[in-house]
Amino acid sequence: MTDGALAIETHGLTKRFGSQLAVNQLDIAVPSGSVFGFLGPNGSGKTTTIRMLLGLASATSGEIRMLGSAMPQSLQSVLPRVGALVEGPAIYPFLSGRANLARLDSADRFASSRTRTARVDAALDRVGLTHAARKKAHAYSLGMKQRLGIANALLTPRDLLILDEPTNGLDPQGTREMRNLIRSLAAEGTTVFVSSHLLAEIEQTCSHVAVMSAGRLVAQGTLDDLRAEGVTRVEVRTPDLDLAREVLARWGLQSQPGPIDSSLTAALTTSVPVEQLSEALVIAGVRLRGFTAEGASLEDRFVALTGEGFDVAE
Amino acid sequence: MSQSDTRRNLGLALLGSEITIVFRRRRNQAMLLALAAVPILIAVAVRLSSNTSGRGPAFLASISENGLFVALTALTVSIPLFLPLTVGVVAGDTIAGEANLGTLRYLLISPAGRLRLLLVKYAGAAAFCLAATAIVVIAGVAIGAALFPVRPVTLLSGDTIDGAEYAVRCLLLIAYVSMSMLGLSAIGLFLSTLTTVPVGAMAATIVLSAASQILDVLPQLAWLHPWLFSHYWLGIADLLTSPISFDSFQSNALLQLGYIAVFGTLAYGRFATKDVLS
Numbered sequence: 001m002t003d004g005a006l007a008i009e010t011h012g013l014t015k016r017f018g019s020q021l022a023v024n025q026l027d028i029a030v031p032s033g034s035v036f037g038f039l040g041p042n043g044s045g046k047t048t049t050i051r052m053l054l055g056l057a058s059a060t061s062g063e064i065r066m067l068g069s070a071m072p073q074s075l076q077s078v079l080p081r082v083g084a085l086v087e088g089p090a091i092y093p094f095l096s097g098r099a100n101l102a103r104l105d106s107a108d109r110f111a112s113s114r115t116r117t118a119r120v121d122a123a124l125d126r127v128g129l130t131h132a133a134r135k136k137a138h139a140y141s142l143g144m145k146q147r148l149g150i151a152n153a154l155l156t157p158r159d160l161l162i163l164d165e166p167t168n169g170l171d172p173q174g175t176r177e178m179r180n181l182i183r184s185l186a187a188e189g190t191t192v193f194v195s196s197h198l199l200a201e202i203e204q205t206c207s208h209v210a211v212m213s214a215g216r217l218v219a220q221g222t223l224d225d226l227r228a229e230g231v232t233r234v235e236v237r238t239p240d241l242d243l244a245r246e247v248l249a250r251w252g253l254q255s256q257p258g259p260i261d262s263s264l265t266a267a268l269t270t271s272v273p274v275e276q277l278s279e280a281l282v283i284a285g286v287r288l289r290g291f292t293a294e295g296a297s298l299e300d301r302f303v304a305l306t307g308e309g310f311d312v313a314e
Numbered sequence: 315m316s317q318s319d320t321r322r323n324l325g326l327a328l329l330g331s332e333i334t335i336v337f338r339r340r341r342n343q344a345m346l347l348a349l350a351a352v353p354i355l356i357a358v359a360v361r362l363s364s365n366t367s368g369r370g371p372a373f374l375a376s377i378s379e380n381g382l383f384v385a386l387t388a389l390t391v392s393i394p395l396f397l398p399l400t401v402g403v404v405a406g407d408t409i410a411g412e413a414n415l416g417t418l419r420y421l422l423i424s425p426a427g428r429l430r431l432l433l434v435k436y437a438g439a440a441a442f443c444l445a446a447t448a449i450v451v452i453a454g455v456a457i458g459a460a461l462f463p464v465r466p467v468t469l470l471s472g473d474t475i476d477g478a479e480y481a482v483r484c485l486l487l488i489a490y491v492s493m494s495m496l497g498l499s500a501i502g503l504f505l506s507t508l509t510t511v512p513v514g515a516m517a518a519t520i521v522l523s524a525a526s527q528i529l530d531v532l533p534q535l536a537w538l539h540p541w542l543f544s545h546y547w548l549g550i551a552d553l554l555t556s557p558i559s560f561d562s563f564q565s566n567a568l569l570q571l572g573y574i575a576v577f578g579t580l581a582y583g584r585f586a587t588k589d590v591l592s
C-alpha cells in the first residue's frame with residue numbers, strides 16, 4: 001500500500017430509512033495506516049455507516065471506496081482483507097468458542113481449510129481466550145463474547161479492521177489489552193477504524209478522528225487538529241511581562257495576570273492560531289520560560305460539536 | 315498482508331459446517347429422535363394389543379403378520395404432520411435463525427456471498443429432510459424386525475418380493491418422501507428471509523403445509539389440487555406395486571422442482587438486496 005492512499009473513502013454517502021436521514025452526505029477519508037477514531041453520540045449514524053461500508057446495508061446514494069476498490073461492487077474480493085466487529089459480537093450459543101470461529105472462517109472462500117485450526121487457535125490466543133476455547137459460548141461472559149468477536153476479526157491477516165465499540169463490556173485489563181492490540185496491529189501496517197464514544201480510548205489510541213452528529217460529519221482530521229481547534233487559553237511564562245502583554249494585545253487578546261508572578265494568561269478567540277502566537281512572541285524578543293496552550297479536552301470538543309442534550313437524536 | 319494473491323477455494327467448507335451444525339443442534343437431534351419414536355410407538359402398541367381389527371392408518375393391519383410393514387405405517391402417519399413439522403422448523407430457521415443470533419452479519423462480511431449462503435442453507439435443510447425420512451424408515455424396519463415375524467413382503471399388486479428388493483423399495487420410499495419435503499423447505503427458506511424472528515418463519519411454514527393439505531381434500535377446489543405442494547405426499551403406494559409405477563414419482567419431482575424454482579427465486583430476490591440490520 002502506498003503512503004497517502006486512503007483505506008476508506010466515501011463521497012456523499014447517504015442512507016435514508018423512510019423519511020429519516022440516518023446518514024446524510026457523509027465524506028470521510030481514512031488514510032492507510034492510520035488509527036481512525038469514529039466518534040458520535042448514540043444514534044448519530046455511526047453503525048449505519050459501518051453497515052454500508054461492509055455491504056450489509058445498501059446506500060441510498062453516494063460512493064464508497066475501500067482498500068482502493070469501489071464498494072459494494074468489489075465486496076467479494078475486498079471483504080476477505082477486512083476484519084470487522086459490528087454492533088457487538090454474535091455467537092452460536094450451542095458451539096464452543098473455537099467452533100464459533102471455525103464456522104465463521106469457513107464462510108470465507110479465501111481462508112484455507114488446512115490452516116484453519118492453527119489460525120483459530122492463534123486468534124483465540126491473541127485475545128486471551130485459549131483457556132475458554134472449548135467452553136460452549138453461551139457460558140461466556142459479555143467480555144468474553146466481545147473478545148471472541150475481536151478474535152473473529154483477526155482470523156486472517158487483515159489490511160483493514162473496522163471495530164464498532166471494541167471495548168464494550170471489557171474489564172480494565174481487557175480494555176488495556178485492546179488498546180495494546182490496536183497499537184500493535186497499527187504497527188504492523190493495518191489500518192484500524194474504531195468507532196467509540198469512549199473519548200479517553202480514542203484520545204489514547206487514535207491518530208485521526210471524525211465526529212458525527214445526527215447523521216452528518218461535523219469534524220474530521222488528525223487528533224492534533226481537532227484538539228488545536230479547541231484551544232481556549234494560552235499561558236505565557238516570562239520575565240518580560242510588559243512586552244508579552246503588548247504582543248498579545250497586537251493579536252487582539254486581552255491578558256490577565258497568570259497563576260504565578262511572572263505569567264500571563266489570555267483567552268483565545270477562534271481566529272488566532274496558537275503556533276503563530278508563539279512565533280510572534282519569540283520574534284518580538286519575549287524570553288519564554290513556558291508557553292502553554294490549554295486545550296479543551298476532547299470531551300469538551302465533542303460536546304461542543306455534537307450538542308449538549310442528553311436525549312438521543314431522532 | 316494482502317490475501318488477494320491466494321486462490322479462492324471452492325468454498326465447500328461452509329457447506330460442511332452448515333450440515334454439521336444442523337445435525338449437532340440439540341433441537342434438531344431431539345426432533346430426529348421424536349421421529350424415530352413414531353414407528354417404535356406404533357410397533358409396541360400393535361405388539362401389546364391382540365386386537366388387530368378396527369380402523370387405523372394404512373398398512374396397520376399387516377404389521378402383526380409382517381414386521382416390515384412397520385416402516386410403511388410409520389411413514390404414512392408421519393407424512394401429514396410430524397415430517398412437515400420438523401422440516402418447517404429447520405427450513406424456517408435457515409436465515410431468520412442466523413439473523414436472530416446476529417451471526418448473519420458476520421457470515422456476510424466473511425464474506426459468504428448472499429447467493430452462496432442461501433444455497434448452503436437450503437442444502438442443509440434438504441439434508442435434514444433426507445435424514446428425517448430415513449430415520450423413520452430405518453427405525454421402522456429395525457423395530458419391525460425385532461418385534462414381529464419377517465417374511466417376504468406381499469405388495470399391493472399381490473406380488474411377493476424378497477429382502478433385497480424390499481431394501482430397494484425402502485430406499486425409493488426415502489427418496490420419494492424426502493423429495494416431497496423439498497418444496498416445503500424452499501417455502502420455509504423464503505419465509506425465513508422475510509423476518510428476523512425464526513419462530514415466525516417456522517410457524518408460517520408449518521401453517522402453510524397444513525393449509526395445503528386441507529385445500530387438497532376440498533372437492534370444490536379440484537382444479538387447484540395438482541398445484542398444491544402436498545398433493546403427491548401420500549403417493550407412496552405407487553412404489554409398492556410390481557412393476558414399480560413411477561408416475562407419482564415423476565409428477566411429484568416436477569411439482570417440487572417448480573416450488574424450488576419459484577420460492578428459491580423469491581428468496582434470492584428478497585435476500586440479495588435486503589439490508590441486514592440485525
